[in-house]
Amino acid sequence: MTASPSFIAVDWGTSHLRAYLCEVQTQSTFKLLAQRDGPGVVKASQHFGQTLVDTVGDWEQEYGSLPIYISGQITSNIGWHVTPYLECPINPEELLNLAVSFSYAGLTIKALPGTKCMLKNNLFDVMRGEELQILGFLKENPEYQHVKVLLCLPGTHTKWVLLDRGEIICFKTAMTGELYDLLCNQSVLIPNDCAKGEFDWESFEQGCELTLGSDNGNLAHGIFSVRTRQLSKDLTPVQAKAYLSGVLIGSDVRASRHASEWQLLSDTQVVVIGTEQLNKCFITALKQIGVKSIGVDVKAATLSGFNYLFNLEMKE
Structure with missing residues (x-):
C-alpha cells in the first residue's frame, strides 16, 4: 500500500533535531512512516532553514506539500523563529493558539510556543518542546487528566513538571x-x-x-x-x-x-x-x-x- 503522509513533526532541541513523517489513521492513531535526525540548535550554527531542507526536503518532493510543525529550542531566542511563552497554569491543548506560521523554500511551517511559570522562590522558568510530550502522554493516558501527578522529563535540560487535572501548574528545570x-x-x-x-x-x-x-x-x-x-x-x-x-x-x-x-x-x-x-x-x-x-x-x-x-x- 502506498504511504499517504499527513504531516511532518520536527522536535528540534538544543542537542538534536528529530523529524518524523507521519500518517494519520484515525483521530487518535497515526503511523510513523520515517524518521530523520539532524544537528540541534547549537550545532546548526544559525543555518536553520537549510538544515530543515536538508532533513525533510526530499519528503516534500516525493509526497507534495505537507504541513510541518516545529517545536523545541528552535522556537526560542537562540533558534529560528521566536514564539511566545504561554503563562502557567495552562492546558497544553492551547499550544496552537499562539503558534507562528511562516514559509521557507516552499515549506509551510508552524512553530509552536513554549510555556513559562513563576516559582515560589521568585525565579522564572521556561520550557519549549516538553509540552508536546506532556500533551501526548495525557492523550495516551487519559486517567491522568483527572488527578495531580509529578512528571520528570529527563534530557539536556531535565524538567520536573507538576500537573493537576490536565493543566501544567509549574515546573523546574x-x-x-x-x-x-x-x-x-x-x-x-x-x-x-x-x-x-x-x-x-x-x-x-x-x-x-x-x-x-x-x-x-x-x-x-x-x-x-x-x-x-x-x-x-x-x-x-x-x-x-x-x-x-x-x-x-x-x-x-x-x-x-x-x-x-x-x-x-x-x-x-x-x-x-x-x-x-x-x-x-x-x-x-x-x-x-x-x-x-x-x-x-x-x-x-x-x-x-x-x-x-x-x-x-x-x-x-
Missing part, C-alpha cells in the same frame, strides 16, 4: 544532561581516550547514593570524586562515566525531593518520560529514596502530541 556532556567532554574528569563500554549500573548507583545521602547535596565535591576515585583505582574511566551520571542525577532527584512546589513522598508516583536509558536512570535514583515511578517512551509521547494538534487544527 535542571541542566543535568548538559552538565554531564560538558563534564565528560570538556573537563579533567573523564580521559579523552576513554574506551566505550557497557553502562555500569553499580557505579551509577554509587554516584546516586553520594548526592542523595548528603546533608547538603555536596555536588561540587561529589563531582571531583569522579577524578579521585579513578586516581585511587576504585573506578575505571568507563565506570567513572556512569558514576558521574549518578552523581548528577542523584543531585537532580534530591533537589526535586526538597522542592516546595510539590511533595515527593514514598506514596508519590512520578511519571518519567524519556528514552529507555534515561528512564531507567531516574527510576533507579527515585527508588533509592523510596519513591515509586513508571517510565513512558518519550518518542511515542511526542508524536502523540503532534498528532493531536494536527487533528485539532484540521477541525478548525
Whole structure:
C-alpha cells in the first residue's frame, strides 16, 4: 500500500533535531512512516532553514506539500523563529493558539510556543518542546487528566513538571544532561581516550547514593570524586562515566525531593518520560529514596502530541 503522509513533526532541541513523517489513521492513531535526525540548535550554527531542507526536503518532493510543525529550542531566542511563552497554569491543548506560521523554500511551517511559570522562590522558568510530550502522554493516558501527578522529563535540560487535572501548574528545570556532556567532554574528569563500554549500573548507583545521602547535596565535591576515585583505582574511566551520571542525577532527584512546589513522598508516583536509558536512570535514583515511578517512551509521547494538534487544527 502506498504511504499517504499527513504531516511532518520536527522536535528540534538544543542537542538534536528529530523529524518524523507521519500518517494519520484515525483521530487518535497515526503511523510513523520515517524518521530523520539532524544537528540541534547549537550545532546548526544559525543555518536553520537549510538544515530543515536538508532533513525533510526530499519528503516534500516525493509526497507534495505537507504541513510541518516545529517545536523545541528552535522556537526560542537562540533558534529560528521566536514564539511566545504561554503563562502557567495552562492546558497544553492551547499550544496552537499562539503558534507562528511562516514559509521557507516552499515549506509551510508552524512553530509552536513554549510555556513559562513563576516559582515560589521568585525565579522564572521556561520550557519549549516538553509540552508536546506532556500533551501526548495525557492523550495516551487519559486517567491522568483527572488527578495531580509529578512528571520528570529527563534530557539536556531535565524538567520536573507538576500537573493537576490536565493543566501544567509549574515546573523546574535542571541542566543535568548538559552538565554531564560538558563534564565528560570538556573537563579533567573523564580521559579523552576513554574506551566505550557497557553502562555500569553499580557505579551509577554509587554516584546516586553520594548526592542523595548528603546533608547538603555536596555536588561540587561529589563531582571531583569522579577524578579521585579513578586516581585511587576504585573506578575505571568507563565506570567513572556512569558514576558521574549518578552523581548528577542523584543531585537532580534530591533537589526535586526538597522542592516546595510539590511533595515527593514514598506514596508519590512520578511519571518519567524519556528514552529507555534515561528512564531507567531516574527510576533507579527515585527508588533509592523510596519513591515509586513508571517510565513512558518519550518518542511515542511526542508524536502523540503532534498528532493531536494536527487533528485539532484540521477541525478548525
